[in-house]
Amino acid sequence: MISAPVLEFATVGLGLLLLLIEAFATTLPRRTIAFAGILGLLAVFVATFFVATPPPNGGFWNFYTADPLALFFKRFAIITTILVLLMMIDYAPVVRAFVHGATTEAGVGEFYALPIFTCAGLMWMASAIDFIMIFVSLELVTVSFYVLVGFMRRNAASLEAGVKYLILSAVSTGFLVYGITWIFGVTGETNLARVASAVIAGVDRGPALFGMALVLVALGFKIAAVPFQIWVPDVYQGAPTPVTAFLSVGSKAAGFVVLLRVLAPFFMLPEVQRLLVGIAVLTLIYGNLAALPQNNLKRLLAYSSIAHAGYLLIGVVAFAGNAIAFYLVAYLLMTILSFAVLVVVSQTGGDSIENFDGLSRRSPFLAFAMLIAMASLAGVPFTAGFFGKFFVFDAAIRQHHIALAAIGVITVACGFYYYFKVVRAMYWEAPVANTAIPVSALTRVAMVALMIAIVVLGVYPTPVLNALR
Amino acid sequence: MLLFLILCPIVAAIVILAGAPARITAMCAATIELLAVIVLLVLFVGSSRNFEFVSSLPINSDWRLNFTLGVDGLSLLMVMLTALVLFAAIWFAGTIANRPNAFYACLLLIAAGALGAFLSLDLFFFYAFHELALIPTFLLIGIWGSGNRYAAAWKITIYLATGSFILLLGLILLYRSVPEAARTLDIRGLQTAARAGAIASGAQNNIFILLLIGFGILISLFPFHSWAPEAYASAPAPAAMLHAGVLKKFGLYGLLRVALPLLPDGAQHWSTLLIVLLLGNIIYVGLVTIAQKRLDWLLGYSSVMHMGYVFLGLAATNVIGTAGAAILMFAHGLSIALLFGIAGEVRRRTGTLVLGELGGLAKVMPFAGLVFGIATFAAIGLPGFANFSAEIMVFFGAFSRGADMQRFHMFQIATLLALWGVVISAVYMLRAYRAVFMGPLRATIAQSPLATPIPRLPVVLLVGFSLWVGFFPQRFVKLVAPSLKPAATLAQK
Numbered sequence: 001m002i003s004a005p006v007l008e009f010a011t012v013g014l015g016l017l018l019l020l021i022e023a024f025a026t027t028l029p030r031r032t033i034a035f036a037g038i039l040g041l042l043a044v045f046v047a048t049f050f051v052a053t054p055p056p057n058g059g060f061w062n063f064y065t066a067d068p069l070a071l072f073f074k075r076f077a078i079i080t081t082i083l084v085l086l087m088m089i090d091y092a093p094v095v096r097a098f099v100h101g102a103t104t105e106a107g108v109g110e111f112y113a114l115p116i117f118t119c120a121g122l123m124w125m126a127s128a129i130d131f132i133m134i135f136v137s138l139e140l141v142t143v144s145f146y147v148l149v150g151f152m153r154r155n156a157a158s159l160e161a162g163v164k165y166l167i168l169s170a171v172s173t174g175f176l177v178y179g180i181t182w183i184f185g186v187t188g189e190t191n192l193a194r195v196a197s198a199v200i201a202g203v204d205r206g207p208a209l210f211g212m213a214l215v216l217v218a219l220g221f222k223i224a225a226v227p228f229q230i231w232v233p234d235v236y237q238g239a240p241t242p243v244t245a246f247l248s249v250g251s252k253a254a255g256f257v258v259l260l261r262v263l264a265p266f267f268m269l270p271e272v273q274r275l276l277v278g279i280a281v282l283t284l285i286y287g288n289l290a291a292l293p294q295n296n297l298k299r300l301l302a303y304s305s306i307a308h309a310g311y312l313l314i315g316v317v318a319f320a321g322n323a324i325a326f327y328l329v330a331y332l333l334m335t336i337l338s339f340a341v342l343v344v345v346s347q348t349g350g351d352s353i354e355n356f357d358g359l360s361r362r363s364p365f366l367a368f369a370m371l372i373a374m375a376s377l378a379g380v381p382f383t384a385g386f387f388g389k390f391f392v393f394d395a396a397i398r399q400h401h402i403a404l405a406a407i408g409v410i411t412v413a414c415g416f417y418y419y420f421k422v423v424r425a426m427y428w429e430a431p432v433a434n435t436a437i438p439v440s441a442l443t444r445v446a447m448v449a450l451m452i453a454i455v456v457l458g459v460y461p462t463p464v465l466n467a468l469r
Numbered sequence: 470m471l472l473f474l475i476l477c478p479i480v481a482a483i484v485i486l487a488g489a490p491a492r493i494t495a496m497c498a499a500t501i502e503l504l505a506v507i508v509l510l511v512l513f514v515g516s517s518r519n520f521e522f523v524s525s526l527p528i529n530s531d532w533r534l535n536f537t538l539g540v541d542g543l544s545l546l547m548v549m550l551t552a553l554v555l556f557a558a559i560w561f562a563g564t565i566a567n568r569p570n571a572f573y574a575c576l577l578l579i580a581a582g583a584l585g586a587f588l589s590l591d592l593f594f595f596y597a598f599h600e601l602a603l604i605p606t607f608l609l610i611g612i613w614g615s616g617n618r619y620a621a622a623w624k625i626t627i628y629l630a631t632g633s634f635i636l637l638l639g640l641i642l643l644y645r646s647v648p649e650a651a652r653t654l655d656i657r658g659l660q661t662a663a664r665a666g667a668i669a670s671g672a673q674n675n676i677f678i679l680l681l682i683g684f685g686i687l688i689s690l691f692p693f694h695s696w697a698p699e700a701y702a703s704a705p706a707p708a709a710m711l712h713a714g715v716l717k718k719f720g721l722y723g724l725l726r727v728a729l730p731l732l733p734d735g736a737q738h739w740s741t742l743l744i745v746l747l748l749g750n751i752i753y754v755g756l757v758t759i760a761q762k763r764l765d766w767l768l769g770y771s772s773v774m775h776m777g778y779v780f781l782g783l784a785a786t787n788v789i790g791t792a793g794a795a796i797l798m799f800a801h802g803l804s805i806a807l808l809f810g811i812a813g814e815v816r817r818r819t820g821t822l823v824l825g826e827l828g829g830l831a832k833v834m835p836f837a838g839l840v841f842g843i844a845t846f847a848a849i850g851l852p853g854f855a856n857f858s859a860e861i862m863v864f865f866g867a868f869s870r871g872a873d874m875q876r877f878h879m880f881q882i883a884t885l886l887a888l889w890g891v892v893i894s895a896v897y898m899l900r901a902y903r904a905v906f907m908g909p910l911r912a913t914i915a916q917s918p919l920a921t922p923i924p925r926l927p928v929v930l931l932v933g934f935s936l937w938v939g940f941f942p943q944r945f946v947k948l949v950a951p952s953l954k955p956a957a958t959l960a961q962k
Binding site for chain 1: 612
């Protein structure tokens with residue numbers, strides 16, 4: 001049995017070690033660093049199953065918890081990072097083309113090592129139950145993303161994305177700190193449980209709510225909720241594709257965990273409820289409508305990520321932790337799968353949907369993988385995505401948010417249009433080229449695993465639902 | 470046994486996608502499927518109102534979600550229809566030039582979705598199987614369709630997806646409206662709860678309208694019907710046969726299986742609206758059908774129109790009306806499949822389906838003319854065909870609902886108006902027959918090369934079943950009545 005924080009220390013240590021290897025073992029093929037990272041993370045993943053039950057509150061444990069929710073999202077972060085690393089191996093040629101250095105492989109090593117620090121931040125965030133801790137772990141995640149988003153420094157789009165992300169993220173961090181200050185000023189506490197009891201005991205409500213609203217702004221930025229979504233399309237499109245996938249899954253999931261934790265003290269307040277319903281409705285409508293005309297798949301997935309934030313927010317309004325956890329797992333599987341296909345296909349042309357024309361002739365395997373991912377994103381039954389929507393809508397109906405569920409249902413129909421646009425390109429249209437698209441064995445295995453997971457969870461969701469017990 | 474019925478087409482589809490010879494494998498699968506259904510029909514006892522061959526696999530205990538399969542008279546009838554139409558559709562498909570493997574796999578998957586929906590006793594799987602058929606439909610119309618196929622494929626996909634998710638909302642509300650102790654997704658459990666009066670009347674009204682709109686979009690209930698003619702006109706003939714013949718019946722099956730028995734008060738509450746809408750189907754769409762200038766559009770509209778009669782039987786909510794509706798679903802499935810099949814052959818032979826450009830085809834395609842004529846008579850509802858016995862039950866059922874000898878109520882007036890629909894359908898069907906098969910033969914058609922001969926076996930099967938039901942409806946009424954009785958008695962209270 002090990003103590004929970006050891007997991008994070010091990011992950012940070014792994015990252016540092018890989019950076020050292022990258023710096024000193026100059027002759028080592030860079031790919032080895034990625035494999036070492038994957039193996040190390042797998043070891044940490046196994047270790048999460050042997051975590052000792054934490055002692056009752058006191059000292060360090062006022063900041064940090066290892067409850068089932070935290071452990072669940074630690075595993076979530078690790079799996080996401082492993083899949084992103086796999087994707088990065090496929091993406092390395094593109095990075096190499098845009099990062100010039102003394103050797104041909106300059107920069108690729110850091111590209112593999114940085115996500116591990118992000119992963120440590122995400123794991124820490126899952127355990128944070130104190131505003132200070134939340135702030136620090138959030139910054140660890142964000143700072144490593146600053147570097148990753150702008151990593152391809154000879155590529156104008158990537159640089160632009162990096163600067164946009166940096167500026168807007170810094171602003172949102174400002175909101176977070178300011179909000180925390182207000183809440184601390186009113187309650188005199190930063191620990192979430194004690195903030196909760198202070199709110200229940202009756203503090204001045206106005207300032208507390210104002211602080212909460214400011215915190216919501218910062219978290220809204222993380223999860224890409226409307227009206228804090230402006231950065232999403234450009235940053236997603238400009239960033240290296242594996243980083244986009246990481247942003248879209250890891251950053252969003254962490255945002256939702258923190259949202260669930262932070263909201264708990266304030267949730268009974270009707271003002272917060274109303275605010276959340278409003279944000280959810282806006283996010284659903286904006287994300288789905290704005291995705292309709294997109295012709296660039298990366299941009300389409302950016303808007304789709306906003307739309308999915310809307311469905312997840314329905315779960316937040318209903319305060320259904322289980323439904324959110326399941327939705328996030330489904331979202332992880334289908335989003336990573338679609339980005340993985342995109343990474344492979346885009347190297348033969350570009351990110352636009354036209355580049356997928358006739359993919360079913362060029363590579364039936366990739367087309368089928370994309371079909372599964374798109375069907376799941378749209379919410380076709382017997383895929384994990386359907387169960388995700390099913391649970392979220394059910395949670396809303398249970399809390400009598402019928403109108404919210406109705407809006408969700410109508411926007412799902414929009415989703416069918418823009419996801420099936422990709423299916424149409426792959427299966428209806430004539431191929432853009434007749435060359436076959438090679439897929440490495442490792443990627444193929446990962447894709448098959450993701451496809452199987454999507455279908456199995458679409459029929460048998462119980463393992464994930466029970467994981468939060 | 471039942472699992473085999475669902476898995477047979479799925480496995481065949483996978484084998485075909487893996488590279489097996491498409492047409493032969495698909496034909497084998499359809500034949501095996503048909504034989505298995507006949508075996509099921511023989512083994513089926515049908516004396517009680519319980520489901521037979523029930524098997525269950527637990528999925529999630531919190532939700533009381535199980536993968537439960539079972540069959541009763543009503544679902545057996547629908548399964549028979551699916552097997553027959555699948556068999557016919559695959560025979561009619563012939564040689565496909567463009568990616569035949571994917572084509573046959575899509576056909577088989579549509580049938581698998583329909584079979585799964587008809588055989589599931591669990592609301593979740595009932596819903597999920599049907600929606601699974603959306604993707605193959607989208608691909609079939611988009612890849613192998615004709616005419617304005619892109620628009621048609623989008624239209625059907627978005628319409629059906631919207632309908633499905635409205636339906637999902639209704640089903641979740643239904644699930645949540647049952648008290649905690651009795652809450653289940655199992656249709657049998659829900660029926661027990663409904664009989665005990667567990668679903669409040671107000672809730673029933675709200676849920677019923679959601680189900681009516683959701684299922685209604687899937688069935689092309691007026692005014693949600695505009696996807697159907699366009700999709701059927703653009704779809705390749707076998708896809709239109711399967712969709713119009715079988716998959717569309719899912720919505721009606723759902724109303725018979727879920728909405729009427731579980732929500733009798735809701736059905737009562739919305740009966741006026743339903744009557745108005747179904748008259749829209751029969752009269753308005755009927756008149757629109759007369760105006761059609763293309764055979765495929767005409768058949769598409771006619772299939773929309775005939776749904777009105779089925780709705781009339783459902784609205785009657787008595788045993789004779791609902792049994793008539795169930796048998797009409799079967800009968801209509803057979804006749805529309807034949808009509809779309811022959812229309813596909815006509816297109817293959819002549820390259821057009823515009824009524825003004827056809828004529829005299831009976832001279833070059835005598836067998837097609839004969840079959841089309843028979844199917845036309847069946848569709849109009851001439852005595853001797855299944856459609857007649859079903860429609861007359863529907864009319865009797867609807868007319869007798871709330872009848873008193875002093876004056877006519879809503880249902881009697883609706884029945885009288887609906888009877889005019891028979892005349893309307895006679896007008897357009899006979900006109901179509903005359904335009905296509907009678908009159909002078911066009912020179913361009915006479916010179917065009919002979920197409921492949923029309924398959925005889927499936928035609929004989931479909932016509933044979935139609936005649937069997939037409940002359941001996943009692944056997945089939947006995948089959949479906951036990952599963953409809955509880956619904957009817959509850960609604961008549």
